[in-house]
Amino acid sequence: MNKIKTILFGIAVGTVNALFGAGGGLVAVSAFKSQGLSQRNSQASAIAVILPLCLISSAVYASRGYYSISDALPYLPFGLVGAFLGTRLLRKIPDKALKKIFALFMIYTGFRMLMR
Numbered sequence: 001m002n003k004i005k006t007i008l009f010g011i012a013v014g015t016v017n018a019l020f021g022a023g024g025g026l027v028a029v030s031a032f033k034s035q036g037l038s039q040r041n042s043q044a045s046a047i048a049v050i051l052p053l054c055l056i057s058s059a060v061y062a063s064r065g066y067y068s069i070s071d072a073l074p075y076l077p078f079g080l081v082g083a084f085l086g087t088r089l090l091r092k093i094p095d096k097a098l099k100k101i102f103a104l105f106m107i108y109t110g111f112r113m114l115m116r
Contacts, residue, residue, distance in 0.1 A: 005034075017050060018057045025050045026106060039099045040090060 009031035017024025025046045032042035061067055093101070 009034075013049060014053050017053045018060075024053060029102065039095045039102065043090065043098070043102070 009027070013024040013028045013031065015024075016027050028046035028049050029042045032045050033039065037045060062069065090098070
């Protein structure tokens with residue numbers, strides 16, 4: 001049963017990530033949490049899963065002409081700074097607070113998407 005659950009979560013993470021441009025991380029965090037990982041470990045593990053999925057999705061989308069590297073490139077340096085800051089902050093925020101911040105971010109994102 002655990003293997004089937006892992007396979008289904010993996011498919012869900014990849015599908016959501018490819019369809020919505022990174023939403024797979026939200027699914028991955030939930031999947032890891034359901035396996036008993038802490039909030040902090042779930043979020044860190046989700047990044048490890050999402051990175052290769054994003055690389056593959058990006059390559060497929062680029063090969064089909066859905067975006068141009070020149071459009072995405074200006075965001076990369078600042079995204080790298082944000083990633084560094086995020087990894088530093090992750091160590092400092094207690095799990096309980098991290099869980100609440102994560103939930104608020106999901107609610108905020110959902111609300112913004114519904115209002116557009």
